[in-house]
Amino acid sequence: MRKNYIGKFxxxxxxxxxxxxxxxxxxxxxxxxxxxxxxRWKKEALEGLTAYLxxxxxxxxxxxxxxxxxxxxxxxxxx
Numbered sequence: 245m246r247k248n249y250i251g252k253f254x255x256x257x258x259x260x261x262x263x264x265x266x267x268x269x270x271x272x273x274x275x276x277x278x279x280x281x282x283x284r285w286k287k288e289a290l291e292g293l294t295a296y297l298x299x300x301x302x303x304x305x306x307x308x309x310x311x312x313x314x315x316x317x318x319x320x321x322x323x
Contacts, residue, residue, distance in 0.1 A: 249277075257282050258289035262313050 253275075260271055261282045272279040290306045293313075297304050304312075 249281075254285045255289060258285040259313070259317075261286040262289075262310060263317055264314075 268279055268282050271282045290309050293309050294304055294306055
C-alpha cells in the first residue's frame with residue numbers, strides 16, 4: 245500500500261533538501277521515508293515555485309530559484 249503525504253510535509257522536507265545541511269539519506273531516515281522522495285519533492289517544489297514566479301511576470305529558471313531559496317534561508321538564519 246502506498247503512503248500519501250500532505251503538501252505541507254513535502255514542502256518541509258523539500259526546504260531541508262535545498263538547505264543542504266543534511267544528506268538525502270539522513271533526511272530520509274529522519275522522516276522515515278524512502279530515499280527517493282526528498283529529491284522528488286525538491287524538484288516538484290522548485291518547478292512549482294518557478295511556475296508561480298513566471299506567472300507573476302518574474303521570469304526565472306530552476307537554478308535561479310534554488311539560489312534565491314538558499315539566499316533567503318541564509319539571511320533568515322542570521323536574524
